[in-house]
Amino acid sequence: MSGGGGAGLMRETKWLRFEEQAGGMSNVQIVCPECGSEYGHIREVFTRMGEDAAEAVVYKGTVARGTVEGERRSAVAVVFDGECGHAWELRIQQHKGTNWIDVGPA
Numbered sequence: 473m474s475g476g477g478g479a480g481l482m483r484e485t486k487w488l489r490f491e492e493q494a495g496g497m498s499n500v501q502i503v504c505p506e507c508g509s510e511y512g513h514i515r516e517v518f519t520r521m522g523e524d525a526a527e528a529v530v531y532k533g534t535v536a537r538g539t540v541e542g543e544r545r546s547a548v549a550v551v552f553d554g555e556c557g558h559a560w561e562l563r564i565q566q567h568k569g570t571n572w573i574d575v576g577p578a
């Protein structure tokens with residue numbers, strides 16, 4: 473069951489695990505989107521460039537690598553190596569003034 477209600481927000485995904493505590497949700501754990509393993513290591517962080525030359529920037533402390541299709545602004549990419557053998561990329565993407573996280577292949 474998805475639980476429904478609210479604004480249609482999901483409380484769990486294949487790659488995020490919410491640790492509920494009294495008074496509301498607290499810690500959020502990033503897990504492998506392939507197998508759910510919780511053991512992994514951050515490999516690198518970089519900027520994926522947006523398509524709009526005026527809006528896309530390289531975020532401070534990162535280097536530019538690759539692009540994000542269909543997005544004007546750049547995304548921050550964090551690559552994880554799971555101890556399970558899978559690797560994945562978590563992205564923080566600004567879209568129309570709001571910020572979203574998603575995962576994809578590394």
Ligand SMILES: [Zn+2]
Nearest residue numbers: 504507556558
């Ligand atoms: Zn895995």
